[in-house]
Amino acid sequence: MSSPEWLRSQDPEVARLIEEEEQRQRSTLQLIASENFTSRAVMEATGSVLTNKYAEGYPSRRYYGGNQIVDQVETLAIERCKRLFKAPYANVQPHAGANANAAAYLALLEPRDAVLAMRLDQGGHLTHGSPVNFSGQIYEFVSYGVRETDPNREWLDLDQMRQLAKEQRPKLIVVGATAYSRIIEIDPIREIADEVGALVLFDAAHVAGLIAAGVYPNPLFTSAGDRGADVVTFTTHKTLRGPRGAAIVAHEDLGKRLDKAVFPGLQGGPLEHAIAAKAVAFAEALEPSFADYGRRVVENARVLADALTSEGFRIVSGGTDVHLLLVDLRDFDPDLDGRSAQDRLDRSGITCNRNQIPFDPRSPFVTSGLRLGTAAMTTTGMARDQMKTVASLISRVLRTDDGATCDEVRHEVADLCRSFPPPSER
Structure with missing residues (x-):
């Protein structure tokens, strides 16, 4: 899908670089776990005229006029996202996974609240408490990790998580990782959280597509169908195979707090062209072929x-x-x-x-x-x-x-x- 003729004539330098990147992607092996190839439909939506529309606010609650169409686009994305993840609530506006996590923290925490999350050097993410990241600078993160010895060496250490939770009494337990290759079951984590009165945020940035495909348990619910994670954040461009961006799904009682945290708490106008592309990706993931x-x-x-x-x-x-x-x-x-x-x-x-x-x-x-x-x-x-x-x-x-x-x-x-x-x- 090479650059269009008008880009070549308008800005040949940028056109050339895009074509070189296209050549790199199609002639080399892409093994970066955070990357994927989108469909033509996703790319077309991303490059559509929706990029021209400023739509600060939410459907039917905008601060500008002329939103009749983008309201329908965003509503479609929300409904498809809820259906895909069997979620009572969804917000499709976060620009990136870091924004989704920041919004969740803003909705659920106060500055200096204690948070439990996975160690960065054992699979955790930058927004899970790195001292150079906003998360580590605003909140008091304590880190759990993986087992150092057998049995189950390098698997998530739930005993350590429970011990730290009892000692630290965190307001939030963050689960999920950027470099961990095992399924994280939500049942025991919900149990630990309930013991100490904590909320649970599952960062599904990497596994969202696997959840949608049914090959990874949906962390919103326990195996018995009860409430699992309170909030799930995820990116749309990794295993979900959509545009670069993110979304939040959660239980209905947290919806108003999360909406307010995303806008006006964290972001201004949403990227409606990206939201349209998310809607396309959600529809693709609802197809039976995506499970395969x-x-x-x-x-x-x-x-x-x-x-x-x-x-x-x-x-x-x-x-x-x-x-x-x-x-x-x-x-x-x-x-x-x-x-x-x-x-x-x-x-x-x-x-x-x-x-x-x-x-x-x-x-x-x-x-x-x-x-x-x-x-x-x-x-x-x-x-x-x-x-x-x-x-x-x-x-x-x-x-x-x-x-x-x-x-x-x-x-x-x-x-x-x-x-x-x-x-x-x-």
């Missing part, structure tokens, strides 16, 4: 994890239940760090990101691991055989810091990608 897509994403991640294990890599927590896996490089090569591995793979046409592993002796700028995701590759149609090929290519590149090997693999990657183009190329 979610199953294939998880299957591909497991096949990739097994294949990398056969190549001599260690997979953190012993495997994966989701779309991503963390690779510990130290068993493969004790001297190989994540930054060097990422750079070498990038030169070979394999795009991923370095990532700290639990109890990592290296800094977050260097790391001992890689994070790999299968959502984008699955969108292109890649399956089990291709995952095994990808594992082999990764192993070849990382066994030697040799430019010739990188060049050879880059050509092989390009050949592979030609057989599995992104949806916009079909």
Whole structure:
């Protein structure tokens, strides 16, 4: 889907850069777990005339005129989002996952309130209390983590969570991660929260698409169908395969507080072109084919994890239940760090990101691991055989810091990608 003729004539420099990025995406392997390929329909909605309309407020409650159409667009997105996640309430205005989390905190907390969240160096997110982030500067975050020893090494440590909750009496427990490969069951966390009188926020940024596909439990509800998480935030551009943006779903009693926190508390005018694209993505995720897509994403991640294990890599927590896996490089090569591995793979046409592993002796700028995701590759149609090929290519590149090997693999990657183009190329 190359840049239109009028962009080429109006601003050839930007047009050229867009076309170069398009070429990069279709000729290299996209293994970043936070990325995916959208449909043509999502891209068309994102680039529509709705970008021209300022619509501060909510449907039927705007501060400007001329909102008859965008009110319908946003209402459609809200209703589809509620249906997709079986949610009593939805807000589709957050511009990004960080905004969604900020709005949830604003609605549920007061400054300096205690919050329990996952350690950043064990899978948590920047907005889960990093001292350089607004969350860590405004609220008092205390971090739980994963088990250091067997049984279930590197799995979420619920005993530690319960102990910290009893000691700290947090107002909110934040669940969810950006680099954790196991399903987080909501039942025991709801139990812990009820013991200490805390609310629960589930950050489903990474797994929203898997929830929509039915391959990950919906955290809004316990296994018995009772109230699970009080609020769920998520991004729309990862496993959900929509535009860049975010949304919030919750139980009805928190709706007014959340609406007020998003606007006017945090954001001004919503991005109605992005909201239209979210509506398109929600409709796509409601199709039966999306459930099959979610199953294939998880299957591909497991096949990739097994294949990398056969190549001599260690997979953190012993495997994966989701779309991503963390690779510990130290068993493969004790001297190989994540930054060097990422750079070498990038030169070979394999795009991923370095990532700290639990109890990592290296800094977050260097790391001992890689994070790999299968959502984008699955969108292109890649399956089990291709995952095994990808594992082999990764192993070849990382066994030697040799430019010739990188060049050879880059050509092989390009050949592979030609057989599995992104949806916009079909």
